[in-house]
Amino acid sequence: MKNKFIATTYRFHTKDKNKFLVIGWFRENTIGNNELRVCLDKKKIHFTMEEKDFVGGAVKALDGLKVTKQYFLWIDLPKGWEACRNLQVMNFYEGEGGPALEISTKRLQHLQGKMAKYIDGGNLLSTGFRVSGWYIDDGTVELGLFDKSGKKYDAEIKRKRRSDVQKLYPENSADEIVGFEAVYKGDAPKKVIVHLESSTKKADFPITLVYSPLEKGAELFDKYYRKARAYYQQFGFKETVKRSIEKITVQDSINYKAWIRRNAPTAKMLQAQREAHFQYAPKISIVVPLYKTPENYLREFVQSVQAQTYKNWELCFSDGSGKDSPIEGVLNELTHKDPRIRVVYTGEQLQISENTNEALKIAAGDFIAFSDHDDLLAPDALYECVKALNEDRSIELLYTDEDKVDMKGKEFFMPHFKPDFNIDLLRCNNYICHLFVVKREILEQVGMLNPKFDGAQDYDFVLRCVEKSEHIHHIPKILYHWRAHKDSTAENPESKEYAFIAGGRAVQAHYARVGIDAEVMQTEYKGIYRSKYHLHGEPLISIIIPNKDHTEDLEKCISSIENKATYKNVEYIVVENNSEKEETFAYYKELEKKNPKAKVVFWDGTGFNYPAINNFGVEKAGGEYLLFLNNDTEIVNEDCLEELLGYCMREDVGAVGARLYYEDGSIQHAGVIVGLGGVAGHAFTDFPHESPGYFGRIVMAQDYSAVTAACMMMRKNVYEEVGGFDPQWAVAFNDVDLCLKIRKAGYLIVYNPYAELMHYESKSRGYEDNEEKVERFNSEIDNFMRVWKEFLDQGDPYYSPNLTLDKNDFSLRVK
Template sequence: MTLRVSRSLLAIKSYINYVRHHNTAYCTTEIGKEKAEEKDLQNFNGKNKKVRYRFDEVKMSDGMFTLRGWAVPNNKMDNIIFQLYDEKKCLMEVSTTQVKRPDVGLFVFEDRNADNFGFILQFSMEKNKIFYLQIIEADKDGKEKNRYTVPLNRKDLARRARWEYSSIFKTYTYLKTNGVRRTVTKIVRKVLRMDMVNYQRWFERNKPGKAELAHQRQVKFSYRPKMSIIVPVYNTPLNFLNEMIQSVQQQTYSNWELCLANGSGNNKELNAVLKQYADADARIKFVVLEENKGISGNTNEALKLATGDFIALLDHDDLLAPNAMFECVKVLNRNPEVDVLYSDEDKVDMDGKRHFEPNFKPDFNIDLLCSVNYICHLFVVKKTLVDQFGGFTSKYDGAQDYDFIFRSIELSNKIYHIPKVLYHWRAHMDSTAENPESKLYAFKAGVTAIEDHYKRVGINGTVEMGPYYGMYRSHFKLPYHPLVSVIIPNKDHTDDLDKCIQSLMRTTYDNFEIIVVENNSDQKKTFDYYKKIEKENEKVTVVYWEHEFNYSAINNFGVSYANGEYLLLLNNDTEVINEDVFEEMLGYAMREDVGIVGARLYYEDDTVQHAGVIVGIGGVAGHVFAGAQANEPCYMGRSLCAQDYSAVTAACLMVRKEIFEEVDGLTEEFAVAFNDIDFCLKVRKLGKLVVYNPAAELHHYESKSRGYEDTEEKIQRFNGEIQKFQKRWKKFLLEGDPYYNPNLSLNCNNFSVDMTKGGIFGRKG
């Protein structure tokens, strides 16, 4: 370990030196500031007390700049005002939108309610001009208390926009703001996988305190099911065994039984410990097996001891949270129809002290389950269901719990997810949690478990191991090859349109037609291209929309010409990457339970543009994992896993035409934005799934035809559509996206833990 740390520190030192010496021309916190200007600005700066601020994002389009970031006054009760001046110190127009940033308030003032520090600034800048952004601190009555000036110039802003997602830029900014020592610490944590400090702090703040646990012990439920906790034991280290049993004994709900089957043979010391616990607590039962029957056989022996109403699975070296059974029974009292429950989980180190890698799960997600065993722990199922399918099967040893979960959910759709960390998975070198290579056989057994699940539910599918251990990719055989109508709205940009069409022609699927919906093109060459492509390609038909731009109406118009059983809504600035994209999307779309299928989209630089949509991010909806590298698994591998979401982008969206018509197509009130999210939610209300399939890959060059929402008129329309969406889907937004865990932040798109949850200094009691 010492050698690794030393080498890592040398690498870090070299990296910081590189950042210092190679990036100063590009990135400064005060964009465009030059030494020669500082003296000249002293009078213009007012009281000249520095304001804490940051530009998180810079975008540029047609001379219009958008700055997103935050600025914090020295007193949290004060306000921040922005003013923009030109070189002659004349006031210029700047559009300011306030954005709530509870994360900033929490870490600056330790007050998550002090959240009015985020901003979006939009303004235009001429070339070769210097501008001055003034950040003004004012009290609640508007009286100015401090004024700080940030010089800006167009060239440096444009350069900053291009470097926005550079890791070097981020490191330099962090270095400049926080100093070498903190930067080294941050990088060391990442290099040595020690960057879970934030989660440990979150865990301490959100776990139930002594007072809460005492209260739970006094609760009298009207329904008190017996919870049978099943544990197969095999040569368990005694310290782990003791901690596991004690975690059960510490449950605040008392009507449980612990059923242990020891397959260790003549391990006298271990048997003595089990007997000691059983003698002291009548709720603890154990059996010593004459031979090791394997993980499935041993677990079945433990199951034979169970007399409870529900079965809960626990590994012999893991830990239950003290409120685990209480939370399950609380759900069962409120929802007596529930047959299956599962909770969130995290990992715990060898000492059982440090918690890390939380798995904050979505509500039940069948396609994610077929991509990775995201349910895993804690899993609780009604015993009558287990009696029906007969427990565990040795065929799946290593993935026996995966198969057990599949068999349970096949018999009941009354499944409840508890979004609380109720299970702590021990991570030591022999455990799958820490060392996946230690149990490769388990991942191969997972392939069999998924394929057999498909057979039992009547899906013709095969499975292969995915790009990372524990991840799987499914392939579905199409029962037939339906006609697919590809709908492509277009305005000029014939080079992009032709690239899109030619990429479709390179695919391996033949039964499709292309309907180009012309809308408001200006260039003669566009119409010449239409004549040429229709003449050369019998699959292409051009239809003409002769009204103002309305994305929803244009697509609805195009669909009225479609002959296909399935529709593929496709942007003209996309390009197919994998040749089997139709088969990949149809494989899911042709399932009876699926309504919509979306694809994995990349920017031109091969970073992720779309990997699913979470409703509620940023107050409306947002693409998850945008900007991630193509092969980056992201949070719990979800970027690379097929799964169900509440919505996907209509830049590439497949839907059965019958379903499209049943929900009356795209809602034309949403002329530009959120029409695809609204459409997906309408289809979800039919009880159909919206599936994201990462194996369907395209480039998306994004908004080339129309440009960005960067004029005053466009911004007003965009804000109006936000309000319409929030009003139309108010209940959904309040309840939260079922495919996004409530413990995750809605202020970013990378599934970060919401650090504003829980008390600042932890719960007392």
């Protein structure tokens, strides 16, 4: 059958033992004219069906079609179903068809006794182990960790929201779906057993923490065998073979190997680079500290430098291995063969900063590049840097994208496609990292690496350099390959706790130098820092809330601020917009009567024009700061206003946005990418509540080109400077237009993930669900693309050109 129904999973309702759920999708992405029937021993039984957006985003069918819809079949099992033989889901088109899924009642009875849970996995830490997963809690479930002898491990258990699970278990509330992370500090067993037990069910899930090679292979085989067997039981041999081929051969946009093949320079291109002549050909000194470096890694690194298509370089080594260095012979050989390689010896064992500084002392280049001793440079790394310097001679700092390379130096993975210079992101994490190239004049101003920050000495150095530089250039190409070590901070964050502490101190020292009063704190994500700004004074914040009826939403919005927010110097400017219900106006009177901070003002325009409504509200506002807020929002954290205000008080910041959640806890807004979907779109929409996002970008404060005006704070003088909202954008893109005007005026737009709100989106206006609205929306798209054509053509500087504009998950661009 052409429009085949593919059942992907099935389970029992967690609260009704006679209700069974089958989830699946159609190849044509819709049920269309097909008919589904559910039979028990060939007798039709009742079921209801729901169409939902695919959890986790679209999937690709075998024929290349994208599937975005899935179907939930809630089946009512009749009394005595256990005495029957088989349950069938039948798929028909114009009377023809057959079984799409067949399950024996013995299998159903087995499933009925299963506990709803999933263990994501576990891993060793330097001080113990970590296990994570989720389960459905009926109020009686207890979790414990044991070894095979029954010894219990008292772990610290943190609960986490799992909005991804809630979409698959809609019959359960968010509180009943328990995501957890259990961390045990102490000696770890070879295998830990996760034990879950309720008043009626229990389950054990073994996690192997220490593998022998044979056990690892056996577990992988067992894992894939069980998956294949389950698929065979559902779909039969033919479909299982198809599925296996699909898994092996389908190249998705996230396939980095395929991306490399499409984007890496060819041999012909590299040869053309070798023959190129630059008008400006600066010498680049590559500075590298060595410490008992394995010979094969050292030779591979040197070979990657010697393979550079740009030849005016020198390689400056400092061997900090101490007396009787095991690599002295190799270094003598290398320097004898290539005079561009220089080495300094001190005869002493040196820490990382001291070692790097010794190499810096012998560097004579116009620009200094930094590398680790066991990594690899792409062959065009220096060429691309010099090419950029010839295009713009004012550049003082350069940095590039990077990826990881395995221990054999063969397989590349985990590419990091970075934004253009992003000071607030840099204050959260050293995203610049490699390859970093600095002009000698900047180096002379900031000085050498500081041993006080060993472990994060490069982070401190980068921060000092950007403080002195006005022209920082990002090359959006993978030009550096970071070798992945088991004990590196990239692979095992617990192994270098001192480095993360030093990183926090580096950011704190940076704030002290630039005069920002903020406290730097560690987060649960190693190497990611949170900055909490100290407020000076309590300026008045005018909170501008448009409203048309929907008084329950408005009441919830204002009450959340009144009852939860710790910042109290606010006023509420409720802009009445053509409400029709008598009770709305009665509510306004009661609101102003009981809350002296609230003022209702009446906009006399017609229709819906978000910019005009807000501009009218600003005219009535007395605050130094403006907070534009949708009436269908509710603050989550009590310091939400302080978080917004702290960033907004900076003179270089024009507007600040928040992290917004849908009602189920998933991400609604974590910044706006201009160009996404053709015009502009929210980053990471529908990501799980607890997800850190691409390289942690959901959980890090950073600069964006725009944020949503559903919650956006700015100084009133900045708003007036750029002329406020433009009424030509009646419904869509008015906030993006305003933010781009603010950026054009020289200010930053900051997304702060620690200002958190629920956003019950579009309750107050409705969707583009009729011809008039669709026409208006399309005209605003056309107008936006005309007004901001140059910006759209150049691309959003805070989003890599290597990432897709078709999805909001920061996946790789296909073409």
